[in-house]
Amino acid sequence: MSESRRSDDRPAAFISEYGKPLPHPSPISRPFWEAARRHELTLQRCAACGKFIYYPRPRCPHCFSDRLEWKPVSGRGTVYSYTVARYSPTPAFKELPFVLAIVELEEGPRMTTNIVAPPEQVRIGMPVTVAFEDATPECTLVKFKPA
Amino acid sequence: MSLKRKAAAIGIGEVRPFREPGDETALSLMAKVSAEAIADAGLEKKDIDGVLNAVPFADPAGFYPASFCEMIGVEPRMLDIVDIGGAIGTGMFWRAAAAIDAGMCRAVLCVGGDLNRSSGMPFPWISLEREFEWPYGYIAPTLGYAMIAQRHMHEYGTTSEQLAKIAVDQRTNALQNPLARFNDRPLTIDEVMNSRVLADPLHIFDIVSPQCGASAFVVVSPEIARRSKHPPVWLLGAGEASDHSVISYAPSVTTSCVKPAAEAAFKMAGVTPADMDMVEPYDCFTITVLVTLEDAGFCKKGQGGPFVMEHDLTYAGDLPCNTHGGQLSFGQAGFAGGMSHVTEGIRQLMGRGEGRQVKNASLAYVNGNGGVMSEQCSIILERQS
Numbered sequence: 001m002s003e004s005r006r007s008d009d010r011p012a013a014f015i016s017e018y019g020k021p022l023p024h025p026s027p028i029s030r031p032f033w034e035a036a037r038r039h040e041l042t043l044q045r046c047a048a049c050g051k052f053i054y055y056p057r058p059r060c061p062h063c064f065s066d067r068l069e070w071k072p073v074s075g076r077g078t079v080y081s082y083t084v085a086r087y088s089p090t091p092a093f094k095e096l097p098f099v100l101a102i103v104e105l106e107e108g109p110r111m112t113t114n115i116v117a118p119p120e121q122v123r124i125g126m127p128v129t130v131a132f133e134d135a136t137p138e139c140t141l142v143k144f145k146p147a
Numbered sequence: 148m149s150l151k152r153k154a155a156a157i158g159i160g161e162v163r164p165f166r167e168p169g170d171e172t173a174l175s176l177m178a179k180v181s182a183e184a185i186a187d188a189g190l191e192k193k194d195i196d197g198v199l200n201a202v203p204f205a206d207p208a209g210f211y212p213a214s215f216c217e218m219i220g221v222e223p224r225m226l227d228i229v230d231i232g233g234a235i236g237t238g239m240f241w242r243a244a245a246a247i248d249a250g251m252c253r254a255v256l257c258v259g260g261d262l263n264r265s266s267g268m269p270f271p272w273i274s275l276e277r278e279f280e281w282p283y284g285y286i287a288p289t290l291g292y293a294m295i296a297q298r299h300m301h302e303y304g305t306t307s308e309q310l311a312k313i314a315v316d317q318r319t320n321a322l323q324n325p326l327a328r329f330n331d332r333p334l335t336i337d338e339v340m341n342s343r344v345l346a347d348p349l350h351i352f353d354i355v356s357p358q359c360g361a362s363a364f365v366v367v368s369p370e371i372a373r374r375s376k377h378p379p380v381w382l383l384g385a386g387e388a389s390d391h392s393v394i395s396y397a398p399s400v401t402t403s404c405v406k407p408a409a410e411a412a413f414k415m416a417g418v419t420p421a422d423m424d425m426v427e428p429y430d431c432f433t434i435t436v437l438v439t440l441e442d443a444g445f446c447k448k449g450q451g452g453p454f455v456m457e458h459d460l461t462y463a464g465d466l467p468c469n470t471h472g473g474q475l476s477f478g479q480a481g482f483a484g485g486m487s488h489v490t491e492g493i494r495q496l497m498g499r500g501e502g503r504q505v506k507n508a509s510l511a512y513v514n515g516n517g518g519v520m521s522e523q524c525s526i527i528l529e530r531q532s
């Protein structure tokens with residue numbers, strides 16, 4: 001896929017005063033975002049196979065059980081991979097550079113997130129801990145910082 | 148059940164990618180290359196009884212095939228869209244063959260065209276990406292491929308110089324292709340490595356350039372193929388796979404599902420990577436080519452870096468790779484971009500590769516890749532001697 005098309009393709013309703021895209025929780029994901037607002041990281045855990053899951057799902061992607069429970073987790077993980085974005089993927093992301101990362105949580109799942117740290121400090125394998133960012137009074141994003 | 152030699156491509160149509168759309172639309176470009184491909188196949192429009200479309204970024208819509216067929220005046224017996232991103236072209240080829248083999252139709256027009264800008268109609272991205280990716284700025288595939296490259300370098304010691312070599316050799320191929328968007332001057336490894344970094348570790352020359360363009364090819368039954376004016380290019384094998392949509396949730400960031408797709412294609416074809424006279428792997432980024440060559444079995448996993456340095460990837464080399472220049476030098480026309488690897492494979496095997504013709508070519512490996520290594524479709528094409 002290519003770059004240019006994404007730039008102005010966002011539905012207007014998606015952009016808040018905050019200026020960047022924010023999640024619009026679904027009934028399935030609402031508990032995750034409500035917990036984030038309280039600065040708690042919770043993940044679904046499958047009662048049938050015991051695995052933790054990210055992002056929130058209607059059923060376990062491993063064993064297809066619908067017995068999913070919300071569990072608080074440690075907020076600890078490591079940087080699995082990352083990039084330093086030195087251009088704006090859309091006009092909304094104008095504070096450059098920023099670090100986009102895949103964090104592998106201690107409980108297993110990987111998350112797309114940002115590392116809140118100077119880019120030159122970030123390394124693959126680096127231990128990180130959750131850093132909640134209150135984007136708006138209604139919405140908190142789940143980011144990470146060096147542990 | 149196999150699609151081996153059940154259908155062949157006998158005609159192609161393509162426009163040279165260009166930056167400014169002017170009066171062209173995705174539909175006008177698709178109509179143009181369709182007319183060209185049908186004429187190139189020696190057929191008439193009334194002979195087309197199957198149509199497979201790519202839905203363009205520039206004009207996203209439902210009910211696409213019927214609208215397209217109505218517009219060009221075709222009344223098909225089989226019509227559909229293929230929605231697997233950069234794997235659309237290779238995915239169309241085997242779907243056309245399967246429909247022909249099933250007796251649903253005999254001559255399938257496969258067509259895609261796109262502009263490098265929106266018509267004002269937002270592309271309908273799935274809610275999952277908007278909710279869990281976009282808030283963190285993961286709105287562009289460049290960032291995903293950068294994370295693949297970063298991890299590949301970490302695990303295997305791959306270098307920026309090795310990635311640059313891919314762009315440089317493909318540019319050498321583009322210099323011999325009058326249809327390539329970037330065919331006016333060679334590239335050097337230093338130039339690539341000194342170019343601006345957009346997302347660590349990817350330089351601007353590691354990254355495809357969005358263009359306007361369109362490609363089409365016509366796939367027909369063996370009976371029609373045997374009367375073709377061009378040497379028919381047979382589908383020898385096909386394989387398809389997906390194991391994620393967003394790279395963060397892939398089983399592996401560095402090993403892709405090119406592996407099962409290519410294995411299935413080679414198995415159906417009864418040939419091996421060593422038998423290939425050329426490879427046409429989807430190349431939205433240089434790292435895409437490197438990972439594809441590894442996972443398709445052209446070299447050991449993790450050895451893609453040394454492999455591309457040791458081999459000459461130009462049309463005259465020991466492993467001709469993306470002989471049209473790849474999308475890196477040919478240009479990427481949105482969802483039609485991946486089709487250019489298929490048309491180039493067909494062109495080469497027909498012996499119409501002009502100044503970049505691979506000598507005595509009879510077998511080509513073509514891979515389509517959608518999303519961020521998300522959808523893979525490999526095909527093996529054959530010219531019978």
Ligand SMILES: [Zn+2]
Pocket residue numbers: 046047048049050051060061062063064065
């Ligand atoms: Zn389960």
